[in-house]
Amino acid sequence: MGELEALNETTVKDYLAQRGLAERLGGGAEDWVAEPITDGNVNLLFRVKNPHAGRSLIVKQALGYAWRYPDFKMPKGRLAIEHAVLQVAAEHAPEQVPEVYFFSPEDAVLVMEDLNRHREMRAALREGTRFPRAAEHLGRYMARTLFYTSDLYLPSGEKKARAAELVNPVLRKVQEDLVFTQPFMEHPNNRYSPPLEPLVREIYADDGLRAEVHELKERYMTQAQALIHNDLHTGSILANEEETKVVDPEFAFFGPMGHDLGTYLGNLALAYAAYEAHAANGEEKRAFRDWLLESLIETWRVFEREFLAAWEKDVQREEWSSDRYRERYLKRLLQDAAGFGAAEMFRRLIGMAHVSDFWSIEDEDERAAAESLGLDIARAWIASWRALERPEDLAALVRAGRVLL
Structure with a gap:
């Protein structure tokens, strides 16, 4: 499998389905809606939701650069560090971090709890x-x-x-x-x-x-x-x-x-x-x-x-x-x-x-x-x-x- 390209509103749904995460949302990719979140400077972020089931999650992808500043090169391995830190925090202060559902170091993709109530x-x-x-x-x-x-x-x-x-x-x-x-x-x-x-x-x-x-x-x-x-x-x-x-x-x-x-x-x-x-x-x-x-x-x-x-x-x-x-x-x-x-x-x-x-x-x-x-x-x-x-x-x-x- 080659390097994962930058996800978009369509491919992020396919990615979740292929990685066995459908149960988190219910239904299949055809039932889901993906919305890019553009508040950050560094990573691609998507909220993927199933409006029929009232479920959603967040997908985060690290690219080899800061997405808002493409000339600013950054290591994709930064997401492995984020995952490791979230695991440590979940051990000592679990109420203060989101729950992680899936992580792929090869794809530099992290899937986690949607904090849309915050x-x-x-x-x-x-x-x-x-x-x-x-x-x-x-x-x-x-x-x-x-x-x-x-x-x-x-x-x-x-x-x-x-x-x-x-x-x-x-x-x-x-x-x-x-x-x-x-x-x-x-x-x-x-x-x-x-x-x-x-x-x-x-x-x-x-x-x-x-x-x-x-x-x-x-x-x-x-x-x-x-x-x-x-x-x-x-x-x-x-x-x-x-x-x-x-x-x-x-x-x-x-x-x-x-x-x-x-x-x-x-x-x-x-x-x-x-x-x-x-x-x-x-x-x-x-x-x-x-x-x-x-x-x-x-x-x-x-x-x-x-x-x-x-x-x-x-x-x-x-x-x-x-x-x-x-x-x-x-x-x-x-x-x-x-x-x-x-x-x-x-x-x-x-x-x-x-x-x-x-x-x-x-x-x-x-x-x-x-x-x-x-x-x-x-x-x-x-x-x-x-x-x-x-x-x-x-x-x-x-x-x-x-x-x-």
Whole structure:
């Protein structure tokens, strides 16, 4: 059998039928409807449903490139990494990931639960939608997936063997470039609203800022603390009032825990900044922003509680016997989260792969004003990351952010 070509609305139905997945939908290919999902940048996604039976599923195919950027070559094996990570997450935090029905490493095709009862968190936050259980769910998800894939829990040999299996060098290099290098220098991949030009020039010229980012870049490249999602932004989270699901872990590898924490918390800060333009009513804006900061704080508090509970129950006590070290460990994770969160914000605002929080704002001046607030928050986080003591400190820096234009 030759290499599978890019699926389309017709061939994806034939593929499912040939792979024995008809029972998941009921009927046969002639009864099904396939719809492409175009929200992502990297993979082909289809929702295939049987309207008569009320069933549906998601088909994900990895190509040898990012489908939205065909010149951006990527390994198809990234989907094998995604499948492996979903299996790990299903062991430790099953409520927070979709169920996998089928995976073919040869075809680079993954078939999984359709989360059509959920919304993409990023899009919903733009509209002021609140998710009352997201902080609880995501704090627990990060605590369990990170602790139980770290040296705190895994025997040394097993941890190193797992890390060697999930090296993911190509997608790690993508993140090294797009998050930690290109946004801080003139580069053809960078994009930003024209009114931001003076601020961007300041950032390019700020060697002190760049030095802090390089510290984080080195940690990203050298620290193999735990299996991290590595792209845990609000576009990789699907949620409703009762459930929260993490998707798209294809960038995963064994890296610094603070990267996952910071990426998510940084995206909450981006939602806060973007809401500058998404809400005209002052009271509505204040109330929703208060909720975002409460969610930021609660996410960390849940993470801390769950991480410490796992440590108390399952740490290799003969290896990690110091209570004082445990306190330092958690404090360092919070500080790392602030630093990595700042890098994520810079990337989304002036680098490549912008987010709909901002590009959905049609008026250029309004968009740039919101983006400048995001840059001010990012600069505050990167200037303060080594000194932070509490998640309330992070929230205070967000609240103190200014529109610089």
